[in-house]
Amino acid sequence: MSSTTGAEIVRLEGVTKRFPGVLANDRVDLSIMGGEIHAIVGENGAGKSTLMKILYGLYRPDSGTIYLRGAKQSIDGPGRAVALGIGMVHQHFMLIPAFTVTENIILGHEPSRTFLNFKKVATHIGELCRKYGFSLDPGAPVSSLSVGEQQRVEILKVLYRGADVLILDEPTAVLVPQEVAELFNNLRALKAAGKTIIFISHKLDEVLEIADRVSVLRQGRMVGTVEAARTDKRALAEMMVGRPVLFDLTKPQVTPGDVLLDVSGLTVPGRGTRPVVNAASFKVRAGEVYGIAGVEGNGQTELIEAVMGLRKPIAGAVHLQGQAATGLTPGELRRRGLAFIPEDRHKRGLVLPMTIWENLILGFHRDPGFSKPSGLNLKSIMSHSNEMKKRFDIRLSRLENPVLALSGGNQQKVILAREFSHDPRVIIASQPSRGLDIGATEFVHQQILKAKGAGKAVLLLSADLEEVMSLADRIGVIYNGEIVAELAADQVTPQELGLYMTGGKRQTREGVPA
């Protein structure tokens, strides 16, 4: 397939897609030029993923036309899209962890129809890796790869199928800064080779860095397309949200009070002989945000699970409001005033097929306000749910819909509404703004700072350095399961944090408060 740099390669006209109760795409027009990096931005639920799934043949539009290289096409399935040179890397990876890199790449597009010749395939994949500067071991099982590497497998999958047009749906949401830099290098190499890239992101700085042009969707409608060089963050944000957006957060000045969460010497066994969490100690006080920064997979997930009673530590103790809380069940901890915003909202935090109102009261369904002897008190639950919908600005059509029909940002708001509405004393927030648009991120950040202002203790885990630095008062850096440094947020640079996070530097033992 020849690349057609400079000429229009994809054109969408009047594309409309309706889901029960929502108009996800409303007469959308979009023009993509060959060889450009074209970003698509918009709030959660604006219809970005839906539009891309239509282009990739996963959804059929209700109306509208798609032109490819000037010719009208009906894309009735991903197979057709691939044949037309379109490839997509999904927001949620579509990999098979039990398969090797090679098996994942060739699946569905095997070089022969009958037998697998792994040697031949390996050479081909090696060539692709060299051409675009990807580093990967083709024989490694995908379950052993880091998130950044898994993403490279996804991109290779698309390239292996000979795609000219690559759709990347929020590729940076799961990456740490170093991985983002590597991804951008790969994307630049692809662009130099004449590939066209459609790039979805909520991080406007990234969009402005990598994209040539930016299209903005708002509530299913195309607001417009601008040149990246001729716009800025504020202008884009205003196009997305429809009102000016504030980017500066002011931390409320609170004098920290009593220690509400005290974790000391917590050690969690790992798969092998090394513990995944090794003698982690820190204290979070009332009116304080304590950030834990670290590259994903350094034990932060296990640390929080151990604190939450989801995993058994072999040593160490957790104290909640001065009382021993090690080994309590999550339910007991929640009753004692601990709120939890989990990092993976699909696995924990939500029951996707259950309704929105059910998810809003999960775990609190026995509260006197929501239950009566004969069962649930639907009337009070509904009025509570409606209040939550308003207070947390959850965009939904019906409370009776399953929560899985909500966009990612609105799913997160359901969790926030549930966790914040029961007046917790300690809040554990793990990647609270992952996948959220700027409006929703701003909202989450405000809620966290408001909680701090109200004298609550907040433990914040995030892979996003900017987020940790702008919210936290103190930052503990976790590396290889150990807290290697504890720093005041206003006295540290991102570079320094990055150095601690990657193991390039550590505080001396004495430097770490016991």
Add this chain to the structure above:
Amino acid sequence: MGVSELLASALRMSVPILLTALGAVYTERAGVVNIGLEGMMIAGTFWGAVGSFYYGPFVGVLLGMLAGMLLALIHAVASVTFKINQIVSGVAMNILAAGLTRFLCIQFFSMATTSPQVHSFKAWSIPLLDQVSFLKPVVTGVSPLIVVALLLVPVTYYVLNRTVFGLRLRSVGENPLAADTLGVNVTLTQYAGVLISGALAGLAGTYLAVEHTGMYIEGMTQGRGFIALAAMIFGNWAPVGAMWASFLFGLSESISFRVVASKIPYQFIKMIPYVVTLVVLAGVIRRATPPAADGVPYERGGE
């Protein structure tokens, strides 16, 4: 009773379990649980006997496999196309097979529970090996179907790991959404997996009737379809593992035939294979890793 006689008997007892367990590997690696294998085996015993009675063992094998596949097709339509709960559909296949066979048995043989004696394959002796006295009981009087069953182990391994079909089959059982977006026909692949399992269970049933007993007897499968599922799980959803597990179950079965102890009631001795199954499942199942999407009907749409 010598060790080699015991081994010979264990081998013969493990063949129907092995064949069905291999079938179970195909269907479960494609993500469809097929608890109806017992019923497909029952269909195999009856139709194998019918075919063999009228036209000889080759036609018996053919009819037995077809009967298993027909039930498998119903299971696939119900559970893959209409996404009915796979356990419910599988149980329905077992009930259907048991009832239908009795009805048909009366039609064909004017007897409700048995067929007359049917033709068997000519038994083989493995050349050279049958000269070794220790191996003699194992390698003489071997049914060709035993050889087929043993050959199917490496064949299944090869199909799963070295062919395009196997790659796609496994992908559908691990992550059907990913497979679908990559252009793999999930429905077709799952049908293939289920149909192969039906064919192999049917073959296992045919072996029991035509080769092992020489006639059809109602209830002759004695839950071996379920034991085969246990063997597949014990073997960690892989053909070689399933083979060793089947052999273990075959061995416990042949031991239960040979234990002659007057003190212990005979019913308890008959229980040995089932107790072994329970113990093995209770002990091992925690370490086993099923395909990630095993038993979950695949529906398109959504993120």
